[in-house]
Amino acid sequence: MFLNLIDKIKRNFSLRLTLWYTIVSLFAFIVIFTIAYYSLQSSLKKEDEKLILFRFNKYKEYYEKDGLEGVQSEIALERNGEKPNLFFVRIADKDNHTLLLSIPDQWKGVDISELGSINTNMKVQNLRPTDKSIETLYEIITFPLKDGNFIQIGKDITYRLEALNRFKQIFFAVMLPAILIGLLGGYLVTYKALLPIRDLTKTIKSIVNTGEMGARVPSGKTDDELGELVSLFNNMLVRIEQLIEGMKESLDIVAHDLRTPLTSLRVMAENALSSHQSLELCREALSDCLEESEKIIRMLNTLMDISEAKAKTLKLKKERFDISNLVQKTLEIYLFIAEEKNITINAELSEGILVFADPNRIRQVVGNLLDNSIKYTPSGGMINIKTYKETHKAVIEVNDNGIGISEQDLPKIWDRLYRGEKSTTHRGLGLGLSIVKSIVELHGGHVEVTSRPSFGSTFIVSLPFVE
């Protein structure tokens, strides 16, 4: 039963929070009470001592002037006065023999013989009536007199005890309901405050159990940190859902795109295996198979690179280099293919444009853009490639007067495996621009395109410039 309760408390965050809150409040309450109690006690004590000191100064004056008689007649005067005499007065010699003793009428239950021999060595002493049924306390202070005798002045301090007792009673009477109210109130407040967390848990459980990503946490209940957490969580779910959708879509496209080369691989292999084929034809079929499988590997590698670049996990081997040098060297590789297609390439490369990037990846970017320009520009066309500096940017611009891109195709050309309507007659996987964009963005740059069908296209890559 008890263990069950502890287990329940351990698993219930609201309850645990409330308990902690109550324990801390209780502790603070006790500390405040103790301080208040001792302050009250000390101020009451000081007040009494002040009164006793006042008496002492008065009696001392009479004693020094007229001796014992002086004090005696003053006490007699006080006794006959209207106010009740509340002070105990005793004058004793060095050997503690009583020379004068005046006991207030109100002092009850104290043994006279005891009062006549109170210790003179102690400065302050408390005295209780011998009759224990009387709840009273007297405080007596001893002062030395000039002639070596002592004067003891006492006062009933029972009211002090009563006041402190009342204070204690009030504390206990207030503390219990305060703890209960604190516990209940604290539990209700934390229960309400943790509602968004409970909604969150419910939603996560439902997603885990059903695999349904469409569930959302009810939002807008609070606009505090928990409200923000809920809305962030919902946004995260939307993002995950989009990613899963994207992955499903990509998987469908990949499966579809892989089917064609794999089918032709199979057909080639089957043909080669058929019994009537010559060795020459078998060799040819094998080399075609190799070409097809390389295409598949290239496609899968590029797809993986794009995914890694998008997830920012693609490792870049960055170094400082001149972008124009890199463009010049890449261009040289494509000059021959362009020449074969009767396409002219003009280069306008500015000097001293330094970037901090992965040269192999940037070579891939320039290569893909040049390859596309050559691919989509008919024979006799022209390509201009430029590098220049803009504020904080190193720019590579590839422009052609080729077939251009239609308005419908323009937003989709960056998508994985997307191929423009007019491109199907050209070789390609639909991954070139996707990898270009991913690499450039991974470097902190960006890429844009302007194009008009039949007039040509311009691709502009901007990378952060290094001073």
Ligand code: ADP
């Ligand atoms: P692909 O393998 O089809 O070339 P890309 O991702 O490189 O794939 O390009 C996507 C699409 O963008 C192409 O299919 C083509 O329609 C269009 N495209 C890219 N570059 C050019 C260009 N220079 N001129 C015209 N169309 C282009």
